[in-house]
Amino acid sequence: MRIEHFALNVAEPVAMAAWYVENLGFRIVRHVDNATQTHFLADESGLSVVEIYNNPPDQVPDYASLDPLIVHIALVSENPDADRARLEAAGATYASEVRLPDGSQLTMLRDPWGLALQLCKRGTPLL
Helix, strand or coil, X not given: CCCCCEEEECCCHHHHHHHHHHHHCCEEEEEECCCCCEEEEECCCCCCEXXXXXXXXXXXXXXXXXXXXXXXEEEECCCHHHHHHHXXXXXXXXXXXXXXXXXXXEEEEECCCCCEEEEEECCCCCC
């Protein structure tokens, strides 16, 4: 088995999808134009998909109040410092950074809605 997608209930899926397309290089592979405004966003590899939607009967988590280690989207970055600067200029905020002895750099940001994004430059890639 493999993961098809990972889903998040968010407050503003339309604006969030546009920001992810413009700033993270994601593309919309499916959009359901109804009350939930569901967007399936593929990363630039086309192998990973994140679903964002707004389902008011269910609670939208207060992502900004959650520790980034509870939930985050991890993104491969060849240059986390440059990507951090670029994303901060687009409205993201810095949260933390860890540099590991193996050469890994893990930079945690928050998107404009508070969801944590981790920029990962691994000393040894996971896959």
